[in-house]
Amino acid sequence: MMKKKQKKEDKNSTKINMQKFHTESFENNSFQSSLKSYIDYIMPSGIDTLQPSYINIDGAYIAVLLCVDFPYETTKKGFLDELINYGEGVKVSLYHKPEDKLKMIKEITSALGFTKHKMQTGGDNQVDSGTQENAAESSVYMKSKLSKGDEFFYINLFVRIIAETPEGLEEKVRKVESKLTNIFYQRADFRQLEAFRSSLPLNLMDERMKKQTNKNILASGLCSFYPFTSSSLSDPNGMYIGDNEYDKNAIILDIFDTEKYPNANMIICGKSGIGKTFLTQMIAGRFRMQKIPTMLICPLKGHEYKPLCDNVGGNFIKYAPGEKNRINVMEIRPTKQVGVEKASYLGDKLQRLKLLLSLLIPDITTRELRLLDAPLKRTYEKKGITMENASLYEEIGSGNLINLRPRLKEMPILEELQAEVYEVPELKRIAEEIEPLITGSLSFFNGQTNVDLENLYTVSDISEVPKELIAFTMYAVLDVYWERIKMDRTQKKAIILDELWKLIGSAGNAQVAESVLELFKIIRGYGGAAIGTTQDIQDFMMLEEGKYGKGIINASSIKIILGLEELDAATITDVLKLTEAERTKVEKFKRGQGLLYAAQNHLVANFRAAKTEERLINTDREKLLKYAEEGRS
Numbered sequence: 166m167m168k169k170k171q172k173k174e175d176k177n178s179t180k181i182n183m184q185k186f187h188t189e190s191f192e193n194n195s196f197q198s199s200l201k202s203y204i205d206y207i208m209p210s211g212i213d214t215l216q217p218s219y220i221n222i223d224g225a226y227i228a229v230l231l232c233v234d235f236p237y238e239t240t241k242k243g244f245l246d247e248l249i250n251y252g253e254g255v256k257v258s259l260y261h262k263p264e265d266k267l268k269m270i271k272e273i274t275s276a277l278g279f280t281k282h283k284m285q286t287g288g289d290n291q292v293d294s295g296t297q298e299n300a301a302e303s304s305v306y307m308k309s310k311l312s313k314g315d316e317f318f319y320i321n322l323f324v325r326i327i328a329e330t331p332e333g334l335e336e337k338v339r340k341v342e343s344k345l346t347n348i349f350y351q352r353a354d355f356r357q358l359e360a361f362r363s364s365l366p367l368n369l370m371d372e373r374m375k376k377q378t379n380k381n382i383l384a385s386g387l388c389s390f391y392p393f394t395s396s397s398l399s400d401p402n403g404m405y406i407g408d409n410e411y412d413k414n415a416i417i418l419d420i421f422d423t424e425k426y427p428n429a430n431m432i433i434c435g436k437s438g439i440g441k442t443f444l445t446q447m448i449a450g451r452f453r454m455q456k457i458p459t460m461l462i463c464p465l466k467g468h469e470y471k472p473l474c475d476n477v478g479g480n481f482i483k484y485a486p487g488e489k490n491r492i493n494v495m496e497i498r499p500t501k502q503v504g505v506e507k508a509s510y511l512g513d514k515l516q517r518l519k520l521l522l523s524l525l526i527p528d529i530t531t532r533e534l535r536l537l538d539a540p541l542k543r544t545y546e547k548k549g550i551t552m553e554n555a556s557l558y559e560e561i562g563s564g565n566l567i568n569l570r571p572r573l574k575e576m577p578i579l580e581e582l583q584a585e586v587y588e589v590p591e592l593k594r595i596a597e598e599i600e601p602l603i604t605g606s607l608s609f610f611n612g613q614t615n616v617d618l619e620n621l622y623t624v625s626d627i628s629e630v631p632k633e634l635i636a637f638t639m640y641a642v643l644d645v646y647w648e649r650i651k652m653d654r655t656q657k658k659a660i661i662l663d664e665l666w667k668l669i670g671s672a673g674n675a676q677v678a679e680s681v682l683e684l685f686k687i688i689r690g691y692g693g694a695a696i697g698t699t700q701d702i703q704d705f706m707m708l709e710e711g712k713y714g715k716g717i718i719n720a721s722s723i724k725i726i727l728g729l730e731e732l733d734a735a736t737i738t739d740v741l742k743l744t745e746a747e748r749t750k751v752e753k754f755k756r757g758q759g760l761l762y763a764a765q766n767h768l769v770a771n772f773r774a775a776k777t778e779e780r781l782i783n784t785d786r787e788k789l790l791k792y793a794e795e796g797r798s
């Protein structure tokens with residue numbers, strides 16, 4: 166019997182040896198060894214481990230931080246999000262292993278008994294007794310939580326940081342460290358290679374690393390490590406604006422989501438021809454589709470906005486010499502806001518008119534402004550309008566028809582004001598300064614309003630307004646839009662300003678810049694969104710040392726950075742604290758590509774329009790020519 170078994174084993178070992186022989190001889194086969202596997206292609210040429218604080222793999226400088234300790238519960242929900250969404254070059258690896266609950270309760274109980282015994286018998290120094298108290302407290306806490314249904318886990322957390330230079334690495338490490346509040350961590354110096362391997366998604370944790378980073382945690386605490394909100398963006402009621410370059414997922418953005426974004430403002434920067442107007446119109450058109458009142462102001466190339474505006478049945482108002490459109494700057498439009506009424510609509514209007522006149526006549530004196538009060542009031546009095554709000558309306562039952570609803574009285578126009586101003590000899594100069602707005606070809610503010618301001622899509626093209634009148638026009642248009650914005654706080658609405666740098670840059674006017682900044686700051690309170698684009702970042706930051714540019718950027722929850730030239734990229738990197746990798750990307754972006762900052766999400770997006778939209782919003786000469794030819798054939 167024994168012999169038989171022995172024989173069988175011998176036979177087996179021969180079999181094994183035979184197999185070994187076959188494999189070895191196969192591996193030694195010179196043809197076979199010349200065949201390459203994918204590993205040979207992707208393998209780095211070498212790993213430099215000479216430095217204690219990082220390793221270098223084919224020019225990538227890598228350092229790993231080991232997270233050693235965390236508080237049990239104080240860690241706030243999703244506290245790793247900021248690191249996970251940090252962008253390129255920062256990777257977070259988390260291992261977690263569930264343990265048998267009953268076994269853990271037993272172990273904790275026996276450890277607790279031991280600690281208590283040590284504490285009672287004394288003999289330890291002060292420090293040690295403090296540690297033991299802490300250990301005992303933690304054990305009691307864990308035991309009570311586990312007996313109430315919690316679960317026990319061991320976790321290990323590694324943060325891998327990658328940069329293109331040692332200096333870049335140190336800078337990135339510092340930034341990451343500033344986000345690791347509440348976590349006790351160590352840089353894996355002298356053990357970077359083991360730490361690097363442990364941090365790869367291979368489930369190959371080095372034993373020493375495991376020992377150092379092992380931390381027990383309850384399921385309730387582990388929750389705060391999840392969900393890993395990925396870099397993709399999908400707001401529940403949002404609009405599709407493009408795809409995530411990284412994972413190709415659709416980006417669905419709802420700038421009006423007040424839970425997610427503190428305000429609905431957006432700033433879009435990018436060099437000339439990179440896609441600002443394209444993206445702005447795409448968003449504006451989609452707002453219109455959602456029936457969100459959308460008001461645009463274009464200080465440059467307003468004609469680019471006409472095809473889409475016409476297509477959606479919008480109202481294209483061009484402010485240019487000879488145009489017949491009129492907006493009566495003297496008109497008072499009482500807001501229909503329920504429960505809130507101004508003390509005196511006329512009083513408010515007089516203030517705004519005086520501001521408008523000071524934009525027209527920058528050297529107007531305070532005395533002249535004071536003297537203007539009387540002719541201003543007289544102009545309205547002649548129409549029966551006084552400081553009493555009720556005087557704005559016709560009496561019920563007046564006129565040929567019986568009025569069932571109060572009807573506003575006819576409003577005075579600018580030339581009537583000018584006539585009154587001429588009556589005051591000291592104000593002759595002011596009356597003359599108003600002249601170009603009365604008889605000249607720039608009389609678009611002199612006359613009763615003849616454009617439909619209620620339209621859901623309104624474009625104000627101010628690109629042909631003479632330079633000296635741009636501040637006045639801009640303010641007057643904003644004033645009209647403001648009234649609309651304030652009407653109903655519960656309704657979403659958007660105001661879009663293309664080429665903002667023209668209004669708030671070095672050539673801009675401080676009062677206009679102030680009013681634009683104010684718009685960005687307070688529109689949120691009226692349920693509105695302000696969206697601005699700018700091409701020249703340097704210039705955008707010029708007026709009053711960047712007060713307005715920075716103010717607008719800071720007041721915008723959503724920031725889109727399209728391709729920029731080197732200098733502008735450097736400025737925006739500084740203002741938005743972009744990472745080096747992001748900055749490099751910004752310099753390389755192609756048309757329609759950009760960095761999207763939306764609350765915690767930072768991602769690279771490819772903005773996409775539908776074919777029909779593209780035809781309506783394209784500004785590219787060749788494409789326009791192609792569409793025209795297609796239309797003819």
Ligand SMILES: Nc1ncnc2c1ncn2[C@@H]1O[C@H](COP(=O)(O)OP(=O)(O)OP(=O)(O)O)[C@@H](O)[C@H]1O
Nearest residue numbers: 437438439440441442443700756757772783784785
């Ligand atoms: N997301 C996109 N998808 C497809 N084409 C695009 C996209 N963005 C830009 N383009 C193309 O680039 C052209 C120029 O874009 P756009 O007019 O928006 O540039 P811009 O940044 O507003 O330039 P400027 O500062 O000179 O006004 C568009 O007309 C279009 O042909």
Ligand SMILES: [Mg+2]
Nearest residue numbers: 441442443663
């Ligand atoms: Mg443009």
